[in-house]
Amino acid sequence: MNQEKINELKKWMADTNTDLTYISDPGHIAYFSGYKSDPHERVLALFISLNHDPFLFTPALEVEDAANSSWNYPVYGYLDSENPWEKIAQLIKKNETPTKIATEKDALTVARFDRLNHYFPASDFSANVTPIIEKLQLLKTPSEISTLMEAGNWADVALEIGFKAIQEGAKEQEILAEIEYQLKRQGIRSMSFDTLVLTGTNAASPHGNPGSTAVEKHDFVLFDLGVVYNGYCSDVTRTVAYKEPTDFQKEIYSIVLEAQLKAMDAVKPGVTAGELDEVARGVISGYGYGEYFNHRLGHGIGTTVHEYPSLVTGNDLVIEEGMCFSIEPGIYIPNQVGVRIEDCLHVTQSGCEAFTKTPKDLMIFN
Amino acid sequence: MNQEKINELKKWMADTNTDLTYISDPGHIAYFSGYKSDPHERVLALFISLNHDPFLFTPALEVEDAANSSWNYPVYGYLDSENPWEKIAQLIKKNETPTKIATEKDALTVARFDRLNHYFPASDFSANVTPIIEKLQLLKTPSEISTLMEAGNWADVALEIGFKAIQEGAKEQEILAEIEYQLKRQGIRSMSFDTLVLTGTNAASPHGNPGSTAVEKHDFVLFDLGVVYNGYCSDVTRTVAYKEPTDFQKEIYSIVLEAQLKAMDAVKPGVTAGELDEVARGVISGYGYGEYFNHRLGHGIGTTVHEYPSLVTGNDLVIEEGMCFSIEPGIYIPNQVGVRIEDCLHVTQSGCEAFTKTPKDLMIFN
Numbered sequence: 001m002n003q004e005k006i007n008e009l010k011k012w013m014a015d016t017n018t019d020l021t022y023i024s025d026p027g028h029i030a031y032f033s034g035y036k037s038d039p040h041e042r043v044l045a046l047f048i049s050l051n052h053d054p055f056l057f058t059p060a061l062e063v064e065d066a067a068n069s070s071w072n073y074p075v076y077g078y079l080d081s082e083n084p085w086e087k088i089a090q091l092i093k094k095n096e097t098p099t100k101i102a103t104e105k106d107a108l109t110v111a112r113f114d115r116l117n118h119y120f121p122a123s124d125f126s127a128n129v130t131p132i133i134e135k136l137q138l139l140k141t142p143s144e145i146s147t148l149m150e151a152g153n154w155a156d157v158a159l160e161i162g163f164k165a166i167q168e169g170a171k172e173q174e175i176l177a178e179i180e181y182q183l184k185r186q187g188i189r190s191m192s193f194d195t196l197v198l199t200g201t202n203a204a205s206p207h208g209n210p211g212s213t214a215v216e217k218h219d220f221v222l223f224d225l226g227v228v229y230n231g232y233c234s235d236v237t238r239t240v241a242y243k244e245p246t247d248f249q250k251e252i253y254s255i256v257l258e259a260q261l262k263a264m265d266a267v268k269p270g271v272t273a274g275e276l277d278e279v280a281r282g283v284i285s286g287y288g289y290g291e292y293f294n295h296r297l298g299h300g301i302g303t304t305v306h307e308y309p310s311l312v313t314g315n316d317l318v319i320e321e322g323m324c325f326s327i328e329p330g331i332y333i334p335n336q337v338g339v340r341i342e343d344c345l346h347v348t349q350s351g352c353e354a355f356t357k358t359p360k361d362l363m364i365f366n
Numbered sequence: 367m368n369q370e371k372i373n374e375l376k377k378w379m380a381d382t383n384t385d386l387t388y389i390s391d392p393g394h395i396a397y398f399s400g401y402k403s404d405p406h407e408r409v410l411a412l413f414i415s416l417n418h419d420p421f422l423f424t425p426a427l428e429v430e431d432a433a434n435s436s437w438n439y440p441v442y443g444y445l446d447s448e449n450p451w452e453k454i455a456q457l458i459k460k461n462e463t464p465t466k467i468a469t470e471k472d473a474l475t476v477a478r479f480d481r482l483n484h485y486f487p488a489s490d491f492s493a494n495v496t497p498i499i500e501k502l503q504l505l506k507t508p509s510e511i512s513t514l515m516e517a518g519n520w521a522d523v524a525l526e527i528g529f530k531a532i533q534e535g536a537k538e539q540e541i542l543a544e545i546e547y548q549l550k551r552q553g554i555r556s557m558s559f560d561t562l563v564l565t566g567t568n569a570a571s572p573h574g575n576p577g578s579t580a581v582e583k584h585d586f587v588l589f590d591l592g593v594v595y596n597g598y599c600s601d602v603t604r605t606v607a608y609k610e611p612t613d614f615q616k617e618i619y620s621i622v623l624e625a626q627l628k629a630m631d632a633v634k635p636g637v638t639a640g641e642l643d644e645v646a647r648g649v650i651s652g653y654g655y656g657e658y659f660n661h662r663l664g665h666g667i668g669t670t671v672h673e674y675p676s677l678v679t680g681n682d683l684v685i686e687e688g689m690c691f692s693i694e695p696g697i698y699i700p701n702q703v704g705v706r707i708e709d710c711l712h713v714t715q716s717g718c719e720a721f722t723k724t725p726k727d728l729m730i731f732n
Contacts, residue, residue: 037573038559040672041665060660061572064700080662081679105476110469111494113476128477177550184543187578193404194556206427207403212553294426296446306406313447334430 001034001070005136006048012132013050019098021048021129022116025107027304028133029056030231034070037062043084043112052095057088089119098123106130134308137300139322144232144302145346148324151234152344152355154227158183159238159358162197162223166242166365172197172210175221183227192226192233192305203239203338206295206330217243220253222338226305233305235326236356237342240363252289252331253339253362259283259329260341260360263297267327267345267352273315280329281313289331298326301344323347324355367400367436371502372414378498379416385464387414387495388482391473393670394499395422396597400436403428409450409478418461423454455485464489472496500674503666505688510598510668511712514690517600518710518721520593524549525604525724528563528589532608532731538563538576541587549593558592558599558671569605569704572661572696583609586619588704592671599671601692602722603708606729618655618697619705619728625649625695626707626726629663633693633711633718639681646695647679655697664692667710689713690721 009032013021023029023046030036033046033056042059055074058066063077076091078084092098101120103113105128117125140148161182165175176197183191198208199215203222215221219242226235239253259280266279277297284293296312301324309317311325328342343354375398379387389395389412396402399412399422408425421440424432429443442457444450458464467486469479471494483491506514527548531541542563549557564574565581569588581587585608592601605619625646632645643663650659662678667690675683677691694708709720 040559061698065571065573079660080676103476105480108476110471110474110476110479111496114471130477173553173555174551177547180550181543181547184546185540187539189539189575189577190560193406205431207431209431209555211555294445310446332427 001072002032006032006054008136009048009129009132010050013048013102016100016102016127018100018102018127019050019096020092020100021102022046022104022108023048023129023133024104024112028104028107031133031137031303035066036231037065042080043078043088045088047088047092049095049098055091057084057091085115085119088116100124100127102127102129104128104130104133137302138308139320140302140324140346141322145322145324147230147232148234148301148344148346148355151227151229151232152236152357154183154188154229155225155234155236155356156358158225158227159223159236162225163240163363163365166215166221166240168217168242169214171212171214172199172202173212175215176210179225188227188229190228192228192235196222196224198222198338199242201335201337204332204334204336205338206332206340215242218245218249220245220249220337220339222340224340224342231303233301233303234355235301235305235342235344236358237328237340238358238360238363239339239341240365242365244364245362249337250362252333252337255284255287255289256329256331256339256341257360257362260327260343263327263329264343264345264352264354267319267347268350269319269321269347271319273309273311273317273319274313276319276327277311277313277315280327284329284331289333292331292333293329294332295330298328298342300325319347321347321349367438368398372398372420374502375414375495375498376416379414379468382466382468382493384466384468384493385416385462386458386466387468388412388470388474389414389495389499390470390478394470394473397499397503397669401432402597403431408446409444411454413454413458415461415464421457423450423457451481451485454482466490466493468493468495470494470496470499503668504674505686506668506690506712507688511688511690513596513598514600514667514710514712514721517593517595517598518602518723520549520554520595521591521600521602521722522724524591524593525589525602528591529606529729529731532581532587532606534583534608535580537578537580538565538568539578541581542576545591554593554595556594558594558601562588562590564588564704565608567701567703570698570700570702571704572698572706581608584611584615585609586611586615586703586705588706590706590708597669599667599669600721601667601671601708601710602724603694603706604724604726604729605705605707606731608731610730611728615703616728618699618703621650621653621655622695622697622705622707623726623728626693626709629693629695630709630711630718630720633685633713634716635685635687635713637685639675639677639683639685640679642685642693643677643679643681646693650695650697655699658697658699659695660698661696664694664708666691685713687713687715
């Protein structure tokens with residue numbers, strides 16, 4: 001349970017006369033309550049009241065687990081045969097009839113919004129708490145940063161396992177199976193996202209699907225992966241070569257590396273998110289490959305693998321100490337070559353520190 | 367691409383004077399378009415027009431992959447630096463200004479609903495297409511059933527790998543790592559959900575978290591897992607024993623097995639979803655353990671692991687040939703014992719056939 005962040009949220013609620021906040025995103029519920037769960041289509045909800053105790057609302061079969069988590073306030077459950085919205089309304093009305101209810105408009109479905117609305121027809125539902133929570137999560141505490149550092153260490157371990165599995169004829173899916181196997185045996189429960197291992201021209205698809213393609217001589221092999229460690233995510237990308245690559249491959253690699261290093265060098269409090277994107281994009285465009293860098297420079301990271309802020313052209317957000325995000329330029333030339341290099345980092349007083357330490361000079365495996 | 371289902375949807379649109387349907391759920395997009403992707407926070411959308419060609423709208427970095435999928439209509443992309451909603455509105459307005467736009471209210475966030483709404487202030491957005499899609503997906507075609515059967519075969523393979531890994535001192539996370547490793551090496555890209563391997567009293571938590579608990583003598587070990595195969599999910603649960611269990615464990619097991627078998631026997635066209643739940647619940651309550659069966663009997667399965675219908679008390683939905691769902695009663699007595707037995711099945715003309723064939727008589731490993 002994160003009482004400090006609950007208090008910060010309540011401060012916003014007091015400032016805006018919000019009586020009640022309904023948190024619906026499972027990641028955000030975990031962030032405030034300490035209870036993490038994927039309820040699928042069932043209802044999992046956290047209600048934070050300005051003047052009364054907060055409560056967690058879960059499917060009946062999770063009440064036991066939720067009560068045993070670090071959450072110190074009440075947990076209420078509902079059976080599959082019950083109407084959860086009616087129960088929620090009763091629980092709220094026991095204490096209050098809120099005048100103003102904030103919801104996570106970027107995480108809540110229209111149907112659920114309408115169902116809650118139905119029980120509180122006179123309440124004002126206009127407030128969107130999503131940007132408030134994004135801002136609460138934006139500046140990480142030292143303890144959060146140290147957990148992200150641990151998650152980063154595990155990503156480095158994962159890369160090392162993957163590099164060892166590279167050999168002629170090894171299939172993408174075999175290499176990724178090896179990585180996840182070794183990690184899960186050591187207690188890593190979930191990857192941050194489906195591990196990517198892409199070889200040869202497959203790496204030219206930024207979100208490709210690993211399959212039965214085998215590593216061949218002179219291939220680039222792209223790894224994009226991360227783990228969830230104590231609720232926090234890592235995310236790293238490295239592109240390495242199997243046997244000597246061509247001069248063209250080396251040229252593309254060195255451009256992406258230059259873009260990544262220059263963008264990391266530019267990270268410090270005061271620069272904007274958009275300016276960082278421009279640093280990397282400027283390098284790649286300068287060499288004439290701008291059209292092949294078809295995504296933003298990076299994204300925030302924390303309890304979810306992609307969170308606020310977005311490092312994208314035009315984003316005027318000013319970077320501050322404690323922000324954590326990825327720097328991941330790439331060049332993807334269809335049917336020819338794909339290179340991406342990515343680290344996630346936290347912003348320090350005068351620069352930044354990456355969560356992942358795997359070297360970035362082109363590695364060639366033989 | 368599933369033209370037949372697109373046509374069925376368009377028939378509903380014609381009947382209800384709906385000009386345009388916005389499909390936002392990635393699983394539903396895959397169902398209609400054949401293009402499967404997890405866009406994270408980016409926008410992935412499918413627009414089906416009554417009078418014009420449908421189109422797929424993806425992040426720029428996915429356009430190539432989407433165009434190479436089985437989708438035969440246009441694909442449009444947007445860059446991270448662009449406003450996707452403005453582009454979508456332009457694409458729609460090129461052809462029409464829809465009077466009535468249906469959205470997936472159970473899958474669409476309030477924020478995205480509002481953004482689309484902003485560009486079509488005069489359109490009627492009251493229609494919810496979620497229940498229509500649920501009904502389209504409810505009756506599976508023979509080809510879908512044969513894919514679900516394949517996905518079930520892989521779940522049986524997974525259980526066999528897990529059973530082989532049971533030995534004294536083996537940790538839950540080691541056993542599940544072994545299962546996923548063997549499957550991924552053989553080309554299974556994703557599990558349907560995080561694999562559960564729970565031993566001893568951990569199995570008494572229906573949604574517990576596998577960790578470093580090791581298998582000990584007389585433990586029940588519960589496996590709940592599934593794979594995604596060609597876009598379709600499997601889901602199976604077996605509870606097995608390591609070394610001779612106590613009479614009490616055996617009693618609980620035999621009650622759950624009786625409930626599961628009786629419910630499966632009762633499956634045939636004409637019975638209701640609620641009646642099936644009552645068959646299993648009646649058995650368990652008859653032995654005095656009703657309070658420990660704290661979830662519904664089952665859920666639909668298809669392109670997602672939990673879909674419509676819900677086999678829950680009071681659901682009057684009449685079962686028909688071609689429906690596919692799980693039958694998964696369980697008894698969970700905290701700190702003592704947990705047993706669940708689950709198969710997914712398809713309804714035939716006169717009964718049902720399970721997708722998983724792993725035996726259900728209590729297996730005792732030594």
